[in-house]
């Protein structure tokens with residue numbers, strides 16, 4: 001991050017600041033980690049950040065796209081992702097989205113229920129197309145992450161239980177215009193403990209044995225996304241441990257000859273390349289606290305309010321100055337949950353200072369809203 005360069009610009013805040021150089025370096029590291037392995041396919045999870053400028057860079061690096069809506073499929077294809085590299089997940093695919101995906105010729109529908117499978121089959125018949133489908137399996141693995149971003153437990157709404165898999169595949173064989181192509185998993189997000197992915201592999205191996213005993217052949221295994229990023233110290237860990245991540249699957253997952261491995265990382269690719277920039281509007285002295293009131297609120301970055309997420313806060317205008325003051329860092333929105341952090345030590349700060357929320361490239365700008373009829377944050381690129 002080049003603070004001088006940031007401060008020298010006339011920035012309209014709040015805005016997202018993206019370091020495209022870091023994004024390219026991250027993508028190069030990811031590609032190096034899977035070097036020469038043509039049977040590893042990485043589909044970027046567009047939900048993490050759908051900025052066209054970033055999507056284009058990610059598409060150029062040769063990744064596919066993981067989409068969860070018709071809007072994301074359109075954005076991915078417009079940004080240059082080949083349609084056949086698109087996988088489409090989501091528990092509630094609407095007819096128009098299924099039609100759009102069939103028309104575009106996407107690579108795979110990740111199917112989450114039997115009624116959905118039937119609907120895809122009906123629409124594919126109508127359109128004279130064949131839908132390639134993978135079943136999303138709920139492997140009942142605890143990702144030990146925030147409850148709102150855990151997805152692979154039986155109590156979650158996602159996927160089909162492992163025990164119901166054989167009948168589901170048998171059903172797909174009887175339906176017209178769908179072809180069974182694979183298994184899809186995703187256990188949750190923000191996972192830094194790689195052993196959890198090892199446990200996922202064990203569950204996949206168990207399922208593969210069951211399916212094989214039934215004579216069912218599976219061409220594609222999609223392990224989903226979920227690799228975490230370092231929110232505490234972005235400058236120490238700007239690039240995730242893609243090698244360790246890939247090695248975990250190489251070591252634990254028993255792929256059958258010819259089987260293709262798919263992954264859907266989102267956060268780990270874009271989190272560190274983005275930050276939210278805001279300005280101090282007022283420094284307010286309370287009776288027991290002092291508040292740093294910013295022009296950014298949870299409409300710009302909802303993760304702290306929604307998930308109690310921590311983003312490193314820095315006063316870029318006072319870089320290098322000792323953090324001697326304690327502040328509650330808050331936004332302007334008329335809700336008491338519009339608090340980014342409490343009791344944060346920062347250098348003495350004043351109106352007009354630029355405050356950065358680091359590691360905000362993933363699930364930051366995409367989750368912005370216009371609540372209170374606020375303006376959406378803009379974006380600048382380095």
Ligand code: LLP
Pocket residue numbers: 045048066089149151186188189190224225226227264265266267268303307362363
């Ligand atoms: N594949 C599927 C099926 C998913 O549901 C997700 C994320 C991903 C891939 C990408 O996961 P990642 O590599 O980014 O962890 N808004 C939350 C995160 C929600 C994640 C939802 N699914 C946050 O701000 O932490």
